[in-house]
Amino acid sequence: MIQDIFPHVFHNEFHERSSLPGDLVTVLAGGKTYLTPSGTFPTAAEVKALGVEEGDLVYLFEIDQTAFFLLRTIPDAVKAALAERGTGVFRNMKPTYLALAGATALHLSAWYRSNRFCGCCGGAMERDKVERAMRCPSCGQIVYPRINPAVLAAVRHRDKLLLTHYANRPNATRYALVAGFTEIGETLEDTVRREVMEEVHLPIKNIRYHGSQPWGFAGNIMVGFWADLDSEDETVILDRSELDEGVWLSREEIPVEENPASLTHTMIQLFRQGKDPQ
Template structure:
């Protein structure tokens, strides 16, 4: 069965916010842009233990717990050399060198790191915010403003026409592989209306028979992705939005040569269509 980045069973991600003082064996995340500090242990890339960096950092920010291990966010002093054996590794391009648990953990940690970084000060009064001790939240001690992590809902749409599926390629993005129609849900809009609007805007097609497929947290961009299948309703001629897409076309199941990636909802949906499980 295909997997996605959040599929880490038998490990368990604990959603509850349960901050605790770090133990020596707990893990620390250090980010610089879209890179993370890790080392090769002979089998895979791994994070630094708290014990290895405790002498060089202040009090780290608790993030979450997976199984019995707590993960923390910290800033590594720019003037200090990285611990021996550690280097800055790209978040996206080296997933194959990491465990499934680490791939999920770092995507979620990056989501939180971006949120913490963008909300150091209150947007209402300008006071420095403080992490809450009970909820995953930032609190303004001056005006009482409460700031929760930003999660942006977006849709992924597999448009089908019998044994064909509409696949696209993005315009101007680093990722050059096949994709599906995608877009953010706007204020006052349902997910179903987002599906219809995005398909019309990007390829000029109408759809019907919308069916929910599944969802995926995508921490790299603070998204919650909602996957839908939809059947073509009417003419199949594509009118491409060149600002969003560089290519779009209809592909028969037998023409799909995209291998499972074990990461993305998009790939998961394409593989389900290829196997004949959805149409």
Template sequence: MSPLKKIPFIFSDNRWVVPNRELEGIRLTSLFDISLDDFSSYEHDQVIDQSAYGAHILLDMQKEVLEQEDYQLLSMREALAVLSFEEFQHLAKAWQYAIFLRTHRYCGQCGDAMQKVQWEMAMHCYTCGHRSYPRVSPCIIVSIRKDDKILLAQGVRHQRAGFFSTLAGFVESGESLEQAVHREVKEEVGIEVKNIEYFGSQAWPFPHSIMVGYLADYAGGDLVLDKKEILSADWFDIDALPKIPPKLSIAGLLIEETLKRIQQLE
């Protein structure tokens, strides 16, 4: 059996290193064109994963900026726009591992240096026995329908991009995902929801989240916005939508599904 090809995931200054070519042509198979000899001065981590593409190798240059004409740097959001869903999942995993290894060099319990565990993705402190694993922060994201309209909001962090999207927020300790949906909706726009239905999930490496998507129906209340989080929100007719996220994100997919369901009512 021939050995798996090495597919290097290289990060420089918080961006992804890829061969210098048109963005539309960037795929994970493009990484086969990367010569690890070009990065021989950097330490390559062990195989972090395996897939149909090959053996995934992690190389994190951290804050050092790459200066090679044969390569270019993409932000994670730029990568999201050009990769398939499956390909982006592999990139997201590599990036989240890089973040984990950066932030767990020292033990959070006793302060001593931690060592990389060889048989799993973990860091271990041999002084006190504390072991850490990559952090994954669950977030809920929900699309809400009221008769033939959809609720869309512009968050403070989306002001520059100018688009309206679904509501989202982190799950708090001690609550279920569904409880988080009710709480976040109530906190951000002041209304109640019902008929909460699981839709799907998406790894969201900004920097280490998992977005858990739901569909819901309006149950009552008036829109009262949390101005620290939400700049504007309203019920929109499907034929008069503001600028919304692309379908490559789970927000875009949730909006698309809600619009389909509204159309089925007509």
């Protein structure tokens, strides 16, 4: 999965530091990223040669001894020197630790962008110097990075897995699991039951935790569960506002996918291989 970067180590401990020439810079704007012609992040030395000042670089995190920074404002010279790509390019970026870096930078970039002003008094927010937070100097309001909990439900019946396809998402070409965000007052298990009932109208039982995954593309923490159908009736009634297909597939019918980046497709492949918990 995207977070599996061993032997590299992700360091998200916050501290202020200046960039070194070989540190990497994420350039993000309007759903786009700007990469070097070779398809990777530019170095601090490269963007500074294009007119970027140290004060324009916001420290994000480190992987091994390399720090990653966010370019706060993007000069035209930087855009001209780099290649514009959609942020989906991060999903398959190699080495894998760069995919994690891109997705996490995207998460933090969106958070910084949406918290420029205080939600309590409207004053301009400032980056805190001690922790990863935005602080209002006028009223003292502190805002930490928002992480949205969402569940994945791998629902099984005998030797079949329930797979779905999203409605109104033209770029979603593969099957997925039932998924949804946790609401106020819910446990994660309650979310699994509710989402399965809402999206495919099926009762479930034996809900078991599988694992979790940071998913910076949507600012999520994805939490995966296995569950079994609590009925002999496999009839799927779709919520057409969310899904346009829901099918039961046997292990043999599920397409092979090598090294899936997402928890969704990792769980689907585990089922295909017969490695799901019994």
